Amino acid sequence: MLSQILQARETVLSGEPLSYEAALGLTEIPSVEIPYLAAAANEVREKFVGNHIESCALSNIKSGNCSEDCKFCAQSGHYKTDSPVYPQISVEEIVEQAKNAETMGASEFCMVSSGWGATNDREFSVVLEAVRRISSETKLFVDCSLGFMTSEQMVQLKDAGLYRNNHNLEASRDYFEKICATHTYQDRVNHVEMVRHYGIHPCSGGILGMGETPKDRVDLAFELARIGADCVPVNILNPRAGTPLGHVAALEPMEIIRYIALYRLILPKSTIKIAGGREVNLRDLQAMAMQAGANGLILGNYLTTMGRNPARDIQMLKDLGFEVK
Template identity: 50%
Template sequence: MERLIDAAVEKVLGGQSLSYEEAVRLTEVEGPQVFDLFRAASRVKEKFVGPKVHLCSIINAKSGRCAENCAFCAQSAHHTTDAPVYPLVDGAQILEQARQAEKQGSACFGIITSGTTVKGQELERILEALRQIRKETTIHPSCSLGIIDEETARALKEAGMDTYHHNLETAESFFPSICTTHEYREDVETVRAVKRAGVKVCSGGIFGMGETPAQRVEMALTLKELDVDSVPMNFLNPIEGTRLEKAANLTPMECLKTIAIYRLILPDKRITICGGREKNLRDLQSWIFFAGANGTMIGNYLTTMGRSVEVDLKMFQDLGLETVMCEH
């Protein structure tokens, strides 16, 4: 395995891509050799994206009653959970949350809505909120509004959106086990439509939903083919009332190994660790940067609590990591 890791890192550092077979073999690394894998990912990160950490925050701008049946989601109307249910919040609340995120050091602020898509008056309200954020802050606004077309992406861009977030969630081969209310190709086409509109794309998924390590590699290679700009990695935090409520958490080492393999497959992309890091990584949260990540979400998630922003900022300070500042 040591030779395998050495060959993989030298190949990536030399500007070549890992094959599916090579990446799948890396998922078999176990024991002390996982630390060699982390070191390899750290070398690749330093060369391609550098040591700075990119912070992001979000607002759950519209919650619950989603018609999609995603197995993990507390906001699906197909599940009975304690997740909050409310319509799209007003623009003033979105702007205030953006200002707060800016003060806390986030470089990106995501406006997230439940549901398959957003249109009409809701879309107009979001467009106006984007204009106000651009006018009154230096933070980079992003949106996650579900499945959209190129025209909508262009309108969002013109209003000031910097990045569109749309997760594939998992590999195409595993997707039917997670969602049957829309097809995988619709998510892929959304990513392509946004890119045609000249907008950066943030797309990743959730790990620990029952997929195999090989399927994690499959999704990484799809993201590479789509040439997304950043990859959010979430680790399942099972929510009572969802179809995955009894799923077991991944071990911290499995999470870190997955991060490292994603860095080797996607050497020049921003890899951001988001939901579930507290529950799955526990005391090893700071190791995400050693394993190849160069970003993380701070504050709360959509329907679950994150840890204190102050604790995370102290972690970055203790690690000697410099965060990316807001600037246009």
């Protein structure tokens, strides 16, 4: 079995893509071999994206009441959850959060708004102004995740200084229809492709642990590679009470590490960013996950749940030998 890992390592380090069959094979190696897979992925990370960590702070600029029915999401208006619901916050509040994020050590700042076609004209002008101000008043890369945007909005955001737009595929094409009925997978794919078309770095990832199969996880990674995702947030489901996935059993931490490593081998040049659900699912293996090919993480709190103390994460990254801002 170790020969499968060595073969995959050699292939990817030589600049060749990992085949779909080889990736599927790596979903079956025994758990005891996962540290070897992680080590191979770490070498690939070192070769293709180096030692620098991208740390991203999130701002939930408008929360809850979303028209969509994504079964994992505490912000969907279709479910009764204890997630906060509030209208869009002001430019001043957003800029203040960004400055705090910079102080705590973040290299990126992402404004996230709940909803599909999340912004009306007034809300969009707030985002635009926030992008301009954060770009000029901080050294942060500025990102946003606003649901579906028009091409005109993309042009304006790019001109204002937007670096990345996040729009997750969330799952494989096959599995997506089991977790969302109000829009299609192709809608999401089209949006990411449009983001790239307008010269904004496309950030797109998914969620592990929603009941999908190993093949679904591999399929998602290949789809993300196909659409050219520059940054791939790997979330791990943190089941929210009141959502249809509120009782899904958690993945084992070593299984999560298997897929972080596999995502690095499938997407050698992308930022692999460990995102929501990290603390509750990986627990004491968070440092090991960072040695399995990841080169990014979300710093601080998530959209509707708490993260851990950013200073602890920065120390962990330094202890692992990463270059942190």
